[in-house]
Amino acid sequence: MPSSQRVSRCARLFCATLVLTAAAAAHAATDAKRILDRVDDLYRGDSAHGKMTMKVTTEHWSRELELEFWSKGTDKSLVRILAPLKEKGTTTLRVAENIWNYLPKTNRTIKVPSSMMGGSWMGSHFTNDDLVKESRMTSDYTFVVSFEGEREDRQVIELSLTPKPEAVVVWGKVVVEVEDKTVLPLRTRYFDEDLREVRVMTFSDTRTLGGRTLPTRLRIVPTDKPNEATEVIYDEIAYNVPLDDHTFSQQNLQR
Amino acid sequence: MNALRIGWRNLMRNRRRTGITALAVALTTAICIDTMAIMGGVRQQMVDAGTRLFVGDVQAHAPGFRADRSIYRALVDPARLLAAAQALGIDAAPRSYGFGLVSHGIKSAGASFIGVEPAAERRGFDLPKEVFLGTYLADVPAGSVVIGRKLAKSLAVEVGDDLVAVVQAADGSLGNELFSVVGILKIVGEELDRGAVLLHHADFERLFVSDGRIHEIALRAHTRTPAGVVAALLPAAGAAVLETWRELNPSLSDMDRLIDASVYVFVVIFLLAGSIGVTNTMLMATHDRVREFGVVKALGATPWRILRDVTLEGFVLGLSATALGTIVGLAGGAYLQEVGIDLSGLMEGTMTFSGVVWNPILIGVVRPSDVLATIACMWVACILASLYPAVKVARLNPVTAMTDV
Numbered sequence: 321m322p323s324s325q326r327v328s329r330c331a332r333l334f335c336a337t338l339v340l341t342a343a344a345a346a347h348a349a350t351d352a353k354r355i356l357d358r359v360d361d362l363y364r365g366d367s368a369h370g371k372m373t374m375k376v377t378t379e380h381w382s383r384e385l386e387l388e389f390w391s392k393g394t395d396k397s398l399v400r401i402l403a404p405l406k407e408k409g410t411t412t413l414r415v416a417e418n419i420w421n422y423l424p425k426t427n428r429t430i431k432v433p434s435s436m437m438g439g440s441w442m443g444s445h446f447t448n449d450d451l452v453k454e455s456r457m458t459s460d461y462t463f464v465v466s467f468e469g470e471r472e473d474r475q476v477i478e479l480s481l482t483p484k485p486e487a488v489v490v491w492g493k494v495v496v497e498v499e500d501k502t503v504l505p506l507r508t509r510y511f512d513e514d515l516r517e518v519r520v521m522t523f524s525d526t527r528t529l530g531g532r533t534l535p536t537r538l539r540i541v542p543t544d545k546p547n548e549a550t551e552v553i554y555d556e557i558a559y560n561v562p563l564d565d566h567t568f569s570q571q572n573l574q575r
Numbered sequence: 576m577n578a579l580r581i582g583w584r585n586l587m588r589n590r591r592r593t594g595i596t597a598l599a600v601a602l603t604t605a606i607c608i609d610t611m612a613i614m615g616g617v618r619q620q621m622v623d624a625g626t627r628l629f630v631g632d633v634q635a636h637a638p639g640f641r642a643d644r645s646i647y648r649a650l651v652d653p654a655r656l657l658a659a660a661q662a663l664g665i666d667a668a669p670r671s672y673g674f675g676l677v678s679h680g681i682k683s684a685g686a687s688f689i690g691v692e693p694a695a696e697r698r699g700f701d702l703p704k705e706v707f708l709g710t711y712l713a714d715v716p717a718g719s720v721v722i723g724r725k726l727a728k729s730l731a732v733e734v735g736d737d738l739v740a741v742v743q744a745a746d747g748s749l750g751n752e753l754f755s756v757v758g759i760l761k762i763v764g765e766e767l768d769r770g771a772v773l774l775h776h777a778d779f780e781r782l783f784v785s786d787g788r789i790h791e792i793a794l795r796a797h798t799r800t801p802a803g804v805v806a807a808l809l810p811a812a813g814a815a816v817l818e819t820w821r822e823l824n825p826s827l828s829d830m831d832r833l834i835d836a837s838v839y840v841f842v843v844i845f846l847l848a849g850s851i852g853v854t855n856t857m858l859m860a861t862h863d864r865v866r867e868f869g870v871v872k873a874l875g876a877t878p879w880r881i882l883r884d885v886t887l888e889g890f891v892l893g894l895s896a897t898a899l900g901t902i903v904g905l906a907g908g909a910y911l912q913e914v915g916i917d918l919s920g921l922m923e924g925t926m927t928f929s930g931v932v933w934n935p936i937l938i939g940v941v942r943p944s945d946v947l948a949t950i951a952c953m954w955v956a957c958i959l960a961s962l963y964p965a966v967k968v969a970r971l972n973p974v975t976a977m978t979d980v
């Protein structure tokens with residue numbers, strides 16, 4: 321082959337490789353974004369109404385609560401305790417960054433002050449802050465695929481998320497592990513600003529609820545106290561039910 | 576004793592000079608005694624304010640409680656410690672601690688709940704007397720609370736109002752009770768002002784489902800030192816940790832020691848000032864008598880003897896001057912102890928330092944050890960001050976001295 325032809329052939333090959341790599345990268349990035357968006361939206365809808373059981377185990381006690389919940393959009397939610405009897409009727413209302421608790425025993429509604437937002441919600445390993453945060457993984461974090469392959473007999477994709485500088489999130493890093501085929505979350509690990517693991521949320525018991533197939537058992541284990549855990553099991557969920565804003569008012573709290 | 580009389584007689588040879596120097600030394604002594612009294616009073620007041628109100632002289636906790644204040648870290652056998660304290664005549668107050676939220680109307684705040692035994696608190700501590708509005712807790716439980724001044728302000732709460740308490744109970748459930756505010760405390764210290772909600776231990780039990788847990792026993796000694804209290808109660812303490820107020824409030828302890836040390840610095844400065852006067856006087860006195868010393872040396876007096884006589888003269892001066900100074904100083908000290916110096920005109924409102932509220936009237940505290948130390952130091956200062964003139968004269972050549980003009 322004459323040299324000029326060889327050169328142009330090389331050049332074409334080189335350009336093709338470039339384009340293909342770019343396309344592959346773009347495809348991977350879109351894939352990662354798609355995965356994270358799906359995980360974010362899994363338990364959300366325009367509105368939702370359902371029942372769940374929450375089991376909390378700590379060093380000194382363990383309890384089981386039955387809860388009914390309503391949510392609308394990303395900033396309104398209402399959770400009511402149905403059992404046990406001592407707390408029946410206790411309701412938490414969240415609108416934007418504010419949380420109110422209604423206590424039937426004393427018939428009072430109290431607003432949770434911002435100083436207590438880091439405190440635990442209903443004694444669980446969730447914080448008041450967890451209820452309020454509406455971070456969207458794709459908009460608040462930069463992400464990379466940190467692992468793709470087999471782990472514990474499953475094909476998984478692992479994404480490592482680092483918060484963007486302007487994002488208002490409490491974590492220093494989040495690692496999301498999803499199953500390759502179903503794109504359902506398996507495990508999420510949360511790290512503080514010093515990149516020390518603080519807690520791990522595992523997802524299991526995939527079932528179909530309200531028309532969606534998703535993991536119905538969420539378990540949070542604090543890393544520094546591995547014998548403690550909070551487990552949330554979704555019993556029923558109905559999505560996109562009609563809910564008006566009055567449901568999420570302080571007046572409705574005391575119903 | 577002759578040497579002393581001779582020394583005295585020599586001093587009297589120039590009454591005016593001796594008198595002025597003696598007055599200076601006396602004044603220095605009196606000032607030292609009274610400064611130490613005032614600073615002693617300041618220290619005492621500071622320590623009292625930090626301990627008599629609520630903390631006490633000694634406290635007992637389960638190991639590790641002070642670090643995390645967990646409701647589960649309670650004293651294992653508080654009854655035993657309480658009984659031992661009672662047998663020894665030491666006032667003891669058992670307390671339970673828990674954390675949670677209080678709310679009134681639309682306002683809410685984090686609160687530190689303290690379950691107390693009102694009778695024990697009244698007996699051993701001053702906090703029950705520091706009620707600004709309303710009353711302290713009654714001896715029987717009545718669903719009442721007494722809260723800190725700043726907490727009352729941030730919740731906009733008045734005596735008679737209701738307060739909702741929401742807490743994480745010890746059994747994991749949501750503790751939730753309504754209480755009536757019967758008293759609001761005066762400004763007593765940052766921690767209590769901002770977050771304290773005092774309640775009867777039975778009400779605490781109801782709110783926290785705490786199963787009778789007691790986290791702290793505060794002890795007030797009347798005749799023993801804090802260290803003495805610890806030693807006396809150690810056999811009954813078991814695994815509990817007994818700590819004195821110095822360990823519980825290290826910054827207060829450091830402040831106390833700092834003031835004590837700085838007073839000694841002052842005293843040294845005063846003593847130096849006083850002794851310079853003595854040196855000057857003795858120099859003049861010996862200078863006048865150079866011919867005398869010459870004669871005495873010619874007659875066989877050893878340098879050592881001359882040194883001794885001159886130093887003794889200085890000592891006698893110091894002796895009489897400190898006697899006068901001590902009388903004046905003690906008189907001043909008595910006034911400071913009984914009446915004190917009223918500085919309230921200089922202060923607006925209350926002043927808080929290191930979490931402790933200051934009484935604007937300075938009361939003095941005269942410690943015998945302080946007085947004796949001052950006197951002894953003054954004597955030593957006078958002796959040392961006379962050494963230089965004494966040495967000068969002891970080394971004189973008799974012949975040149977005798978013929979000195």
